[in-house]
Amino acid sequence: MDEQEWVVTELDRLFHASQDYKQKALMQAAAEIIREQEIRKEQLQGELDGTLWSPGNWSN
Amino acid sequence: MKTLIIISHPEVDQSSSQQFLIQSISDTMRTNVTVHILEKTYPDGKIDSAYEQALLKKHDRILFQFPFYWYSSPPLLKKWQDEVLTEHFAFGYRGDKLAGKELGLVLSIGIAEKEYQTGGQEGYSISELTKPYQALARKTKMSFIRPLSIFQFAYQSEQEKRRLLVRYQQYVTLKRPDSLKTREKWMIEELKTTAIDTLKMDNAEFIINQTIDQIEDNRMELDELRMHIDNFHD
Numbered sequence: 001m002d003e004q005e006w007v008v009t010e011l012d013r014l015f016h017a018s019q020d021y022k023q024k025a026l027m028q029a030a031a032e033i034i035r036e037q038e039i040r041k042e043q044l045q046g047e048l049d050g051t052l053w054s055p056g057n058w059s060n
Numbered sequence: 061m062k063t064l065i066i067i068s069h070p071e072v073d074q075s076s077s078q079q080f081l082i083q084s085i086s087d088t089m090r091t092n093v094t095v096h097i098l099e100k101t102y103p104d105g106k107i108d109s110a111y112e113q114a115l116l117k118k119h120d121r122i123l124f125q126f127p128f129y130w131y132s133s134p135p136l137l138k139k140w141q142d143e144v145l146t147e148h149f150a151f152g153y154r155g156d157k158l159a160g161k162e163l164g165l166v167l168s169i170g171i172a173e174k175e176y177q178t179g180g181q182e183g184y185s186i187s188e189l190t191k192p193y194q195a196l197a198r199k200t201k202m203s204f205i206r207p208l209s210i211f212q213f214a215y216q217s218e219q220e221k222r223r224l225l226v227r228y229q230q231y232v233t234l235k236r237p238d239s240l241k242t243r244e245k246w247m248i249e250e251l252k253t254t255a256i257d258t259l260k261m262d263n264a265e266f267i268i269n270q271t272i273d274q275i276e277d278n279r280m281e282l283d284e285l286r287m288h289i290d291n292f293h294d
Contacts, residue, residue: 007274010267020258022086025222026250030271032223033240033247037278040240044285051292 008034063232064119065166067097068126068137077168077213081125084225085232088253093232094119098136105136112144117157122202123232124193125166131189141196150200159201164231165193166208173211206238244279248272 008031015027072078085093096115102108116122126133148155167186175181176189186209197204208231210224230237234246251268261267 003270004274004278007267007271011271014259014261014264014267017261017264018259020255021222022084022225023254023258025225026247026254028219028222029226030247030251030275033243034271034274034278036240037244037275037282040282041278041285044282044289048285048289048292051289 004034004038007031061121061233061235062092062094062119063121063123064094064096064115065123065125065232066137066140067095068099068124068134068140069097070099070134070136072097072099075127075168077127077210078125080213080221080225081166081228084228086229089229089233098140099134102136105139107140107143109144109146112140113149113157116144116161119161121162121164121205121232122158123164123166126168128167128169128189132192145196145200156201161202162205163193163197163200163202164205164207165190166210166228166231168210168213170212173209241279244275248275 011027011031011034015024015031018024018027067078067082069075069078082095085095094115098107124133124137126137132138145151145158146155147153149157167190169176169186171182176185178184182189186207190207194204196202208228213221213224216224227237230243230246234242236242251272254268256265256268259268
């Protein structure tokens with residue numbers, strides 16, 4: 001398990017352990033923002049790959 | 061940034077969505093957030109416009125929060141608009157007291173989101189139906205921020221409600237509440253101040269710190285990727 005997965009799993013445990021509703025919402029949101037960052041990274045990586053492989057740039 | 065939430069609802073105590081939103085505002089947020097319920101302040105419907113105008117001047121972001129009845133607000137908020145947003149205060153000669161502030165809407169809506177479009181049961185989008193508020197912002201030189209529309213609160217799952225709670229907290233307190241970067245910063249600050257004693261786990265503090273590190277590391281990677289892409293286009 002990589003570190004990111006570990007953090008998300010632990011946040012889920014904290015979510016269940018918390019006795020405060022607003023704090024539960026915060027733990028859920030923390031895990032969700034990490035997943036959102038992961039998706040954004042994949043998108044940017046895709047954009048970078050697409051840019052590098054663009055035939056328009058091959059002559060450079 | 062100071063936010064004024066003007067709530068209008070004929071039976072606010074009975075409204076589960078309004079109570080949920082009011083409860084979502086944490087004690088630490090309350091230093092910069094004023095919750096102002098019109099029907100509670102003026103049970104007889106007589107509005108003190110001088111007081112209301114003074115209240116407006118003290119805040120930077122003004123939110124109208126109400127159930128979306130017949131594509132508009134409950135009657136007391138309309139009366140408030142008529143009596144408080146007067147010439148020489150909100151518009152006209154020297155009527156620049158609201159200029160530069162932000163106006164936003166928090167709408168609770170009983171019908172599903174998909175119906176608010178061409179071909180849907182309602183036929184018009186929320187952007188179209190809220191034009192009078194957009195025009196109000198324009199005339200008073202406020203900037204209109206994207207509304208927070210809450211569709212069918214009663215049918216939302218617990219997970220959706222928790223998500224709404226955080227979105228609402230961000231909508232009320234953050235500049236550019238939609239930006240990922242802004243939300244990351246907000247999250248880190250919230251995690252730093254969250255009460256460890258209500259997290260009934262031995263290593264709770266360690267997990268919280270690891271979470272903050274992870275969010276920061278991800279942000280560094282995102283900025284680096286963006287830099288590479290931008291460099292390539294230069």
